[in-house]
Amino acid sequence: MFATATRNFVEEVDHGGLLIPVSSLNDSICLLTVVVKRKRFWCWQKPKYIPTDFHLNDILTGDTPIKPGIIETDFIKFNGTYGENIKGNVEANFTHTSVTLEGKDSSKLQSSFGSLKKEEVDVQKLLRDSKDRLLDMSHSLVQQTKEKAKQSFGIVKERIVTTQPCSVIEDVQQGAQCGGGLSACGPKTLKVSLKENGSLTKDSNVTMEIPIHTTIAYALIELEIKHDGHYVLCLMSDTNGGFEVDGPVWKRRVDVSGSSMDKSENSHLRQELERLSDHFQLLSALPVTTKSSLLQNITKVMEDRSAVSSLQSVLDQMCLGKTPALGDVATTGSQKQNIQAILDLLEQSGQAESAQAGQSTSVLTALHLITSAMDEMTNDCLAVLGLCCSLSVLPDLELLVQCVSGKGEMPLSSAGLAALLTEDVYEKTEHLFASSNVSLKKDGDKVKMEINQRPGHLPLVLCIAVRGLASLAHFE
Template identity: 85%
Template sequence: MFATATRNFVEEVDQGGLLIPVSSLNDTIALLTVVVKRKRFWLWQKPKYLPTDFDLNDILTGDTPIKPVVTETDFIKYNGTYGDNIQGTLDANLVLTVSLEGKDSSKLQSSFGSLKKEEVDVQKLLRDSKDRFLDMSHSLVQQTKEKHRQVFGIVKERIVTAQPCSVIEEVQQGGQCGGGLSFCGSKSPKISLKENGSLSKDSNVTMEIPIHTSIAYGLIELEIKHDGRYELCLMSDTTGGFEVDGPAWKGLLDVFGAPAYPFENSRLREELEQLSDHFQLLSALPVTTRSSLLQQITKVMEDRGAVSSLQNVLDQMCLDKPPALGDVTTTDSQKQNIQAILDLLEQSGQVESAQAGQSTPVLTALHLIISAMDEMTNDCLSVLGMCCSLTVLQALELLVQCVSGKGELPLSSAGLAALTEDVYQKTEHLFASSNVCLKRDRDTVKTEINHQPGNLPLFLCIAVRGLASLTHCV
């Protein structure tokens, strides 16, 4: 809830910039706090930031602390409301006629009010850091250096609340069942759905945020020599790391991911070709498993926080660690959806293999898809969640193939019949949110990648290709 609110804030005020949303109220973010930046599983994923309990002075040698000069300025006044409404009906003809209807709505209101920005005088910090050394025997330094996927950053600026404020989440869930259906099994009690049965659940959670709470921050990364000398990475395109000594080469171990330069069709096509085996693995799953996975993933996509939670769980499993649902911070309903996905993996033998210390191909493929979704903007993810029907996903797959191909496709192509006017408008918005222009020209649909920094076109293509793989007939 708090993490979603801060992520929304950063996406609105600094999309593609350098601000990092605070993910937990339990994180202590002060100026000069040491933050560990960790490389993720996929090269294009944004790094994960892990605030520590230490500041720069705690890991320096010598008895003279660095005392930064801090300036405080008014930032903005921010109030945001985000929400969606999801409705669906299902009519089934079994022994008896069954009619199911569901309706979900959610709203997240972030009333941060007036915000202030605190900044360190970087020029003075640069002078104070001259001829200073990190204590390379410090436990934090040792543990971070050993991982070879992590680097130090220190907080140079932060956005803080200037008054008590609140985050409010309202969720309404309801469902109705008409008709009658009963089930009786040899090992199960009898289950009956009576005519005109209904179920509803409402929740209203208010989180009061105290004054001086950090909601976002910016870092300066450190280039650290093997003897403890360090330099501040002053340019945004300069990344930090630990100096590595070895018989073959010497240099700094750069732990940053792929550069965020504009995509071209040829590069996008090359990236997708390298990932094609993952999509084929999902297509080869049993039809019931694919159908259930698509259903549960669609439910998870209703909540940005749930997508991030699922990504974190799969991330741990791909690193050969057991899934820890106890650490998931989302609603009970979404925890059940995430558990249902893990159960489906377990039925396919994926979870046992991960618990045995072996990441499986199907697990990696699913992790790929969810990771791409987690990198999407809130707007893009929300619209994609509305397009998760079988026919629409297959139409979207043709369009993303068009994006990475010739850029043109006849509207008469088999599979594009699902693009009714309403669906086309959603699709157009979906592509625009991913830096891709989609337009109709008489009997042809054309796609063009906008020359904007970032990997949004790739995220869209991976997510669509992955979801569509769950609809393929094999």
């Protein structure tokens, strides 16, 4: 709940910027707090940031603490309400029987952070104070972080803080109605009629009171650390920190697959999707019933941003060989059931694959790939993709993925594409790609797609998610 609220806040006020949302109220973050930056499983994923209990002064040698100047300014007043409504009904009519089932879910998250303040370190003074200072390379935190190659240090240079008590309110309403009728007619005038109606509702309303001086977002300066403990502050946003390794290090700007950034965005996209094609093929080869159930449960999880993050975190643990504790997952009871259903299907498919070719880990990795891509999407993009998760639309979205990673245009007469580009579906599809920095437009008898300048990883994560979900929709 709190993590979703802070993530929404950062997406609204600093989308694509340097602010990192605080994920837990238990994280005590102040200026110069040491944060461990951990690279993720997939190269295009945002790093994971783990605040520690240590301040920069705690891991320095010497007795003289660094006391940087602090600049305080008013930031903004922020109140946001996010919600969604989902309705559905099913009717079945038989010779003497009729059944109707109607469901309605609605959720609303209201974040009332009020007036916020920004605290910043005086970086010029911090540079002067850091000159000739050394990290204690024997400190346990330094030793444990250095042992893992994908981890580095950052220190908090800026934080957004509440200035008054505030609240986060989540309101969830779930309801279902079931009606049925049974009639029997005899040869004469005898008629028997039985009707039954039932309803089930489940509401929850949770209010979280946030105390004053709570950090809801922060920004870092990364540290480049030498063997002898000397460190350099990485002042440029595109400069990454880390521990010095043996031998010279040659740095250059690379894309997610490691090749130099001198090719077109379409080419990068195509290369990445080709590199991941085995994962999509593996999902497509699963039994039809397994694919259908996986697609159904993943679509349900997509209705809740926090549930997507929870599923991704669970699969993270499993990829590391750990057994996740589903009871610790921070999401609703119904979403825990959806996640558990996915894990059960994963276990079943894993057993089947291991009996045939020992590929259970690959099934896990393929699902982890999809959920990781969805977790990197903006809230807007994820919501629209959820609306497009139907057996009729997903294969056609896959055609558009082929288009944007290829020549960038295709005829409207392509198989299935004309149906996709009906007015209602086209509007959703155009919005979906636009929210991932890809323009989609009709041009005569063709559809044209173009990746915007400096798109980041959004086009790639959308294409991965579409390809993965579409693989589960291949029922031929």
